[in-house]
Amino acid sequence: MTINNLRLDGCAPTPLAFYLKAIGILRLVSEQADPSVRGWWNGDRFHLATSLNTTTLEHFLLRDYEPTPFLSSWNRGSGFFIENDPGLKPLESATAKRFNAFNRGIRNSQSLLKGLKDADGAVRAIKEETKDSSISPAERKRIRDSYEYQQRLKEAEKRFKHEKSDLLPLLRKGVRGQIREWMDAAMVLDAEGIPKYPSLLGTGGSDGRFDFTNNAMKRLAEIFDLESDEGNPKLSATQWVRGSLWGQASLCSLGGKPAGQYLPGTAGGANNSNGPEADSAINPWDFVLLLEGAVAFTSHATKKMGAANASKTASPFSLNSCAAAYASASSSDEGSRGEQWMPLWANPTTYQELKQMLSEGRAQLNAKQVQEPLDMARAVARLGTARGITSFQRYGYIERNGQSNLAVPIGRFAVKRQQSVHVVCLDDLDAWLMRLRREARNPSSSARLIQAERNLLDALFRATESPELPHLWQKILLCLGQIEAIMRTGSGFSAQPIPKLRPEWASACNDGSAEFRLALCFALQAKGFRNSGQPIDAVRRHWLPLDKWQSRFATSGGVGSVRLESRPDVVMDGRRGADDAIALIERRLVEASQESIRQLPLRSAPRISAQMTDLSQLISGDIDLDRVIALSTPLMALCHTAWAEQYVAIESPKEEVTWPDDAWLAIRLCTLPWPIHLRGSELHIGTDPALVRRLAVGDSVSALEIALRRLHAAGVRCSVRGGSVPPDSARLWGAALAFPINQATAQKFLYRLNPSKE
Numbered sequence: 001m002t003i004n005n006l007r008l009d010g011c012a013p014t015p016l017a018f019y020l021k022a023i024g025i026l027r028l029v030s031e032q033a034d035p036s037v038r039g040w041w042n043g044d045r046f047h048l049a050t051s052l053n054t055t056t057l058e059h060f061l062l063r064d065y066e067p068t069p070f071l072s073s074w075n076r077g078s079g080f081f082i083e084n085d086p087g088l089k090p091l092e093s094a095t096a097k098r099f100n101a102f103n104r105g106i107r108n109s110q111s112l113l114k115g116l117k118d119a120d121g122a123v124r125a126i127k128e129e130t131k132d133s134s135i136s137p138a139e140r141k142r143i144r145d146s147y148e149y150q151q152r153l154k155e156a157e158k159r160f161k162h163e164k165s166d167l168l169p170l171l172r173k174g175v176r177g178q179i180r181e182w183m184d185a186a187m188v189l190d191a192e193g194i195p196k197y198p199s200l201l202g203t204g205g206s207d208g209r210f211d212f213t214n215n216a217m218k219r220l221a222e223i224f225d226l227e228s229d230e231g232n233p234k235l236s237a238t239q240w241v242r243g244s245l246w247g248q249a250s251l252c253s254l255g256g257k258p259a260g261q262y263l264p265g266t267a268g269g270a271n272n273s274n275g276p277e278a279d280s281a282i283n284p285w286d287f288v289l290l291l292e293g294a295v296a297f298t299s300h301a302t303k304k305m306g307a308a309n310a311s312k313t314a315s316p317f318s319l320n321s322c323a324a325a326y327a328s329a330s331s332s333d334e335g336s337r338g339e340q341w342m343p344l345w346a347n348p349t350t351y352q353e354l355k356q357m358l359s360e361g362r363a364q365l366n367a368k369q370v371q372e373p374l375d376m377a378r379a380v381a382r383l384g385t386a387r388g389i390t391s392f393q394r395y396g397y398i399e400r401n402g403q404s405n406l407a408v409p410i411g412r413f414a415v416k417r418q419q420s421v422h423v424v425c426l427d428d429l430d431a432w433l434m435r436l437r438r439e440a441r442n443p444s445s446s447a448r449l450i451q452a453e454r455n456l457l458d459a460l461f462r463a464t465e466s467p468e469l470p471h472l473w474q475k476i477l478l479c480l481g482q483i484e485a486i487m488r489t490g491s492g493f494s495a496q497p498i499p500k501l502r503p504e505w506a507s508a509c510n511d512g513s514a515e516f517r518l519a520l521c522f523a524l525q526a527k528g529f530r531n532s533g534q535p536i537d538a539v540r541r542h543w544l545p546l547d548k549w550q551s552r553f554a555t556s557g558g559v560g561s562v563r564l565e566s567r568p569d570v571v572m573d574g575r576r577g578a579d580d581a582i583a584l585i586e587r588r589l590v591e592a593s594q595e596s597i598r599q600l601p602l603r604s605a606p607r608i609s610a611q612m613t614d615l616s617q618l619i620s621g622d623i624d625l626d627r628v629i630a631l632s633t634p635l636m637a638l639c640h641t642a643w644a645e646q647y648v649a650i651e652s653p654k655e656e657v658t659w660p661d662d663a664w665l666a667i668r669l670c671t672l673p674w675p676i677h678l679r680g681s682e683l684h685i686g687t688d689p690a691l692v693r694r695l696a697v698g699d700s701v702s703a704l705e706i707a708l709r710r711l712h713a714a715g716v717r718c719s720v721r722g723g724s725v726p727p728d729s730a731r732l733w734g735a736a737l738a739f740p741i742n743q744a745t746a747q748k749f750l751y752r753l754n755p756s757k758e
Contacts, residue, residue, distance in 0.1 A: 004053050009247035011046035013393040016407040017262035017290045022046035024293030030351035033060045038348035062233040066098045068178045069105035070213040077211030087217035096231030105179045112174045119160040126153050184298045198299040198315040199337040199397045219284035244285035257282045264406040316361025317341040322373040324457030326410035337397035347388040377464040381423045420467035422508040439492035446491040452483045470511035480634035485574040498637040514614040519628045523635035524605035525740045533644020540636040543572045577625035581735035582696050589689040598686035600671045604740035606644050616658040619736045663723035665749045667707040671737045685714045695734030698727025718753045
């Protein structure tokens with residue numbers, strides 16, 4: 001048997017109609033023509049491996065295809081509640097064999113609907129009494145207000161509600177076969193008998209007044225001659241099927257026919273053509289086949305063990321909505337319909353295998369079931385998939401074009417073949433992101449916080465998709481720092497500061513740049529460190545007003561008037577890096593003087609300190625100091641104890657060492673937190689706060705004179721006698737003092753200035 005590889009150019013991952021159409025073709029060929037058929041995605045096109053060729057595939061759809069009975073008899077727009085409905089009636093009376101399933105389904109549904117239709121007819125008949133044009137308005141009002149009329153209407157409506165409440169359980173018991181498959185895709189009943197509707201098919205097979213099934217019946221009537229005994233295709237059906245399968249241009253698309261949420265580009269409306277308004281256009285085969293594909297997405301009702309009223313609809317890869325990681329994202333997009341990730345696979349797959357994959361269409365992150373798009377992205381990035389999925393096409397069910405609900409493609413997420421070791425870092429933010437989201441969705445939240453939260457989500461999505469790129473992780477840090485800067489102003493601080501971060505963040509963010517190395521050593525410095533690596537008075541309190549446990553904001557005020565405490569030690573504002581660095585040094589020197597300490601109490605964390613080449617670039621102006629400080633503020637949340645236990649190597653590239661200016665070396669030796677260890681002795685050099693104040697105002701000459709006097713008093717004979725730099729450079733010299741060095745670097749500085757000490 002010859003197996004043909006058919007490339008269906010009319011089937012693509014976007015829009016949703018073309019994706020579902022591909023699933024529908026695979027399903028129909030498998031169930032009605034070639035059970036061994038396999039389908040897969042190659043690039044943006046769907047392929048079939050089948051015994052059919054192009055001609056026999058077209059012939060199958062035109063001559064042998066038996067439509068699935070799409071019957072949403074519970075909807076008013078389905079046609080069952082209208083006498084001689086133009087969609088339902090022709091199929092009900094069709095005699096061709098290919099429509100037998102439709103005939104049986106319609107008759108079965110009508111028998112189950114008899115009680116409801118009678119009750120609906122009674123209500124309509126009573127209401128018609130007041131619509132008689134032959135009586136006066138006053139008489140109509142008298143009838144409506146009469147006790148007898150109101151009682152009859154009340155009883156009729158009560159009967160209708162009773163029949164309607166019993167309808168869905170009755171339908172689930174009374175229908176079988178393909179109708180049941182359609183019903184399972186369109187709606188589910190929870191344990192209390194309340195219907196739940198998967199977003200893929202709107203609200204039970206309709207979207208507002210637009211009923212998918214009734215329109216599918218009309219499209220079938222446009223494709224086939226329903227009055228013939230064979231159900232032959234009409235004249236335009238061949239051209240339509242070629243356009244739908246192979247993407248051939250068709251001049252016979254039907255105008256004025258709605259396409260629902262599945263084809264946003266052809267839905268018509270304002271600004272959809274060269275003119276102010278455009279009419280909708282559709283290939284009837286596209287609409288019929290997309291509903292055939294939607295049948296594969298069976299939904300179920302789930303309930304968490306022990307949870308009251310926690311029943312939910314479980315539809316394949318359905319998630320809550322998240323307005324992030326796509327260009328048109330807006331907070332108004334986060335509606336109740338959520339979003340859905342449609343899988344794309346590269347391995348030839350039978351329909352039964354696909355059906356099994358969709359029935360297991362869920363993801364798990366750690367011990368929880370995934371419900372948020374970001375968690376889905378993290379689960380995919382960390383674990384990949386075991387079903388050969390190469391990527392997911394993300395769709396959001398969003399209001400666009402007025403109040404129309406459209407399935408909008410909002411990005412593609414690739415599945416990595418290997419697990420990323422960095423994505424686990426995002427576990428640290430799990431609970432905090434939920435609190436931040438709650439604050440950002442608060443109606444009283446500031447626009448800055450809302451935008452910052454959205455920027456963070458965008459950065460998280462991009463880093464999750466490409467976790468091997470350090471600049472994407474640094475973007476997350478910058479967004480985190482921006483959010484904390486907004487919280488400092490009193491907006492959204494109930495979410496609390498960034499929680500403790502694991503040391504692996506440093507590896508994920510390390511791009512080998514001097515900026516990142518300096519930011520890391522700046523963030524991890526403290527007054528001192530215990531043997532466990534726990535810091536003594538870390539620098540984070542100079543960035544945020546924190547409580548004594550350094551994990552929550554310090555607040556004041558009573559219920560309803562809680563606010564952040566105003567503290568004198570919070571001296572960094574995140575605007576200019578040089579200002580923040582100098583403010584940190586000056587504050588530490590003030591606190592040191594209060595304790596009669598004549599040294600700058602800022603020590604580097606274990607195995608991480610500023611390197612000479614990086615400091616040289618910093619004081620020469622080759623380092624973006626604003627970016628360094630912006631990266632350092634979120635890095636202050638790194639867990640020092642875990643850092644000491646699980647050291648993450650941050651090394652500079654192997655290159656020739658560049659020495660900082662000798663005049664600055666002299667100043668740096670006067671701002672150390674400890675004495676310099678020499679052979680058998682210690683060299684104590686005290687710190688004069690006036691030195692830092694001179695640099696802060698741009699006076700490098702006076703600052704150097706103070707430093708030389710301090711060194712001379714300590715017995716250091718410097719080769720430097722004086723020096724001067726511009727005011728901006730002097731301020732850089734002062735800011736560079738905020739980056740801690742270790743003993744070995746301090747000794748090298750000393751030996752360079754005074755070789756006799758070596």
